[in-house]
Amino acid sequence: MARRSLVQTTKAAAAAVIAWIVATSVLELPQPFLAPYAAVFLVQATVYRSLRGWAQQVGAVSVGVLLAAAAGQFIPSVTVALGLVVFTGLLIGSWRGFGESGVWVGITGMLLISYGNATEPVLLADRLLETALGAAIGAVLNAVILPPLHGERLRTATSRLASAIADVLEKTAALVRGGEAADLLHERMRDVRSLVAEAEEAIGWTQESRYLNLRGRRETREEPLANLVSLWPPLAQLIDAVSEAARSEQPFRHPGEYARGVVGDLLEALAEVARSGDPDKLDRCRKLVEEIDHLLVTPTDEVTTSIGLGAMALPARRLVQRLGAD
Template identity: 90%
Template structure:
C-alpha cells in the first residue's frame, strides 16, 4: 500500500493542479516559467551573443523566477552586484597570487565574508561561488572570459526577472483566502466554547481547553500575518495587482486577537474563582453567552443582521452594569468581560 501511494503521489498532485486553483497550480506555473527562462537565456547567450559555455546565464535565470515580481527585480540587482564582486575578486587573485590553491582558498573566504553583507540578501553566496568557479576553471587571468561571465549572469538574471514580471506574474490571493477561512473558523469555534463556559454548561476544566484553543488561534494569526505580507509584496510592480485579493478582512480578523485573549482570561478567571461575586449572575451570563455565540457567527459570515444583534446585546450588558440589582452590582466578572466583548464587536463592525 505504501509503495502504491508513493507511485501515485505525482499523479494525485497533477490532478489537484487541474481541479483546484491552489498552491499546486501556482507552483506548476512558476516551474514552467523557470524552465522557459533558462531556455531563453541559453539561446540568447549562445545563438545571439555567441558566448562560450554560458552556463551562468540559465542558472541565473532559474533563480530569478521568484515568488513575487518585487523579489525578482530586487534579486536581479543583488545577483549582478554579487557576481561583479566575485569577478573582481577572482581577477585580483589571478593577477596577484601565483598558486591556484592559495588563490582559491582566499577568494572563497573573502567572497563568503563579503557576501554575508545583508545588502546582497540571498545572492550573497554568489560572491564566493563566482570567484571559486572562475579560479578553478582557470578564467581568472583572462579578462575577456571574466567579462563574459559577468555578462551572461546579468543576461540570465534579467531574463528570469522579466519572464516572472510579464508572464502570469505571481499573486497570493489563494493563500490569503485560505488563511482568512481558517482563522475565521477557529475564532468562531473558540467564541462558541467560551460562550458555553460563560453560560455554566461546561465544567471548570473547560477553561484549560480554551487556553489550548488560544494557542491554536495564535498560530493561525502568525500564518495570517505571513499571508498578508506575501500578498502586499506581490502587488509591488505587478501587472496583475488589480486582481489581487483584499487583505483588509484578514487584517481585521487578526486585530481580534488582543480582545479575544483578554476576554478568555476574564472568563477563565471568573469560572475558576471560588469567590462568587466575581462571576456574573445567571441572566447576565446568558446575555454574554448569546453575544459570544452571535460574534462567532459574525466572524464566520460577516452577517450585518447579526452585527446589529451584537450591538443590541452590548447595550444590554451596559444596562446591566449600571442597573442596581443584587445580581450585578457585586459582579466584577461582568465588567471584566464587557470591555473586551465590546472591542470584539467594534472590530468586527470595521470589516
C-alpha cells in the same frame, strides 16, 4: 496554490531555456552555464523579489569576478587563491544588501579560480554578461507572463482564521454558561494564535506581490483578513477574563446566571458574524452589549457580580467594534 506552483515552475524552465539559447546561439558565449542558472533563480514568488534579486545577483557576481581577477593577478598559487577568494567572498557576501544572493560572491570567485579563468579578462567579462543576461530573462519573464499573486493564500488564511475564531467564541460561550473546560479553551487559543501568525504572513505576501505587478489591481483585498487579525488582542483578554471568573471561588467575581446567559448569547452571535463575515448581523450583538451595560449600572440581586461582568464587557465590546469596522 498548485496552479501557481505549476505556472512558476513552467516559467523557470522556459527562462532557463531562453537564457541558454540567447547565450549560446545569439551571443555565442563559451560554456555559459551561469545564464540558465541565474534565470531559474530569478523566477521568484513575487515580481518585486525578482527585480530586487536581479540587482543583488548582478552586484554579487560583479564583486566575485573582481575578487577572482585580483587573486589571479597577484596570487600565483591556485590553492591559496581559491581559499582566500572563497573566504573573502563569503565574508563580503554576508552584507545584507546582497540578500540571498550574497553567497554568489564567493561561489563566482571559486568557479573562476578553479576553472582557470581568473587571468583571462574576456572570460571574466563573459561570466558577468551571462549572469546578468540570465537574471534579466528570469526577472522579465516573471514580471510579464502571469506575474504571481497570492490571493489564494490570503483567502485560505481568512477562511481558517474566521472558522477558528468562531469556534473559540462558541467554546467561550459554553465556558461562561459553565459547560466547557478552561484548559481546552486555552488549547484552542494557541491554535488561533498560530493562525494569526500565518494570516500576518499571508497579508505580507499579498502586499508584496501587488508591488510592481501588472496584475496588482486584481489581487484580493487584505482588509477582511487584517480585520480578523485585529480581533486577537480583545479575544485573548476576553478568554482571560472568562477563565479567571470561572476559576474564582469568590461570588462577586463570577457573573450571575442571567448575566452569564447574556454574555453567552453575545459570544455566540459574534461567532456567527466571524464565520459568515457579514457585518450586517452585528445589530443583535450591539443590542446585547447594551444589555450588558445596563446590567452593570442597574442595581439587581446579581450586581455583586459586576467585577467579573465588567472584565468581560470591555473586550466583548471591542470585538463588536472591530468586527463592524470592515
